[in-house]
Amino acid sequence: MNAAELAGFLRTRRARVQPMDVGLEEIGRRQTCGLRREEVAGRAGVSLDYYTRLEQGRRLRPSRQVVVALARALKLSDDECNYMLGLVGEVPLPTPSTPKVHAGALRLLDQLDDIPAMVLNSRYDILAWNRMATALVGDLERIPEGERNTLRWLFSGPAREVSPHDHAQLGRSCVADLRTTGRYPEDPGVRQLVHELSQESAEFAALWASHEIGINRTMTKRMVHPLAGFLELNCELLAIPESSQRLMFYTATPGTATHRALRSLRETVEESFNC
Structure with a gap:
């Protein structure tokens, strides 16, 4: 579990996502670049305290379900989600199955x-x-x-x-x-x-x-x-x-x-x- 790397990755990806990207209205002037922590936590279904500790690099080990939920909340690609899964010691998402030969x-x-x-x-x-x-x-x-x-x-x-x-x-x-x-x-x-x-x-x-x-x-x-x-x-x-x-x-x-x-x-x- 690489807590420091996960923390840095979450912070940079949160700053990248704009409210309009996830269907949120921009009301007034925002002090935060990108989404607020509470917005990410709410979209991922975790508590604000838990998500805050993840961004602070506390030695927590989020479950696979939580990592995937955070990836969706932050609109990450499959590669980015797999990177986070690797940081917490989980296997990557399976690639799409198709009958058509590459x-x-x-x-x-x-x-x-x-x-x-x-x-x-x-x-x-x-x-x-x-x-x-x-x-x-x-x-x-x-x-x-x-x-x-x-x-x-x-x-x-x-x-x-x-x-x-x-x-x-x-x-x-x-x-x-x-x-x-x-x-x-x-x-x-x-x-x-x-x-x-x-x-x-x-x-x-x-x-x-x-x-x-x-x-x-x-x-x-x-x-x-x-x-x-x-x-x-x-x-x-x-x-x-x-x-x-x-x-x-x-x-x-x-x-x-x-x-x-x-x-x-x-x-x-x-x-x-x-x-």
Whole structure:
């Protein structure tokens, strides 16, 4: 909790907001630049004394609900609200969820012609993929849209892409990541996925009940491909700016058997595409 930084931030943002910006009438001459403390406190639903102590840098720790209320009262952007949440040790607001794939991510998929890559949303639905991803995991076009979910494959499907050795670690990290997004239980799609997987998989239910938190950024996946044989892949997850979506791509250490196998898969893809 950084009380001094929060105090300074609140003071500068309060001075920035004019009464007319929040629907208040300017009656007479105001001694205060921007809103008065009592006006901010009233709009946020907190006492004047409590808000005053926050601006004075007292070592209070406002709840997430209070921080969000203050952000609304001060007409802050999501980035500014997330900054305040970080100052008090809270996770940021979840980014808006949209089924539309980010245009920049689609362009990047097209350019990654030698790396298997796909776009996932916050609940691990596969939204888009390139040809190398098809060569690696199979023809995703033949899978119904509602079933293109890597968590479903991991916990309630064959999950053939993951070896038993990696399954437990991968499942644990993915469930912790799903909870960390902050979309449960507000997001209906995430809530429904958690409910269904909890019913279908005792393993998922136990992991979810453990309340572990952690962002998935990188992992190792081992699999046996029908054409390329045994593969040991580095799986990277990169957040797509201003989106709840992420780019997931698979690479291999240069000079390894897996690296050579991926190059062979690429040649197979190119031959199929040119036919």
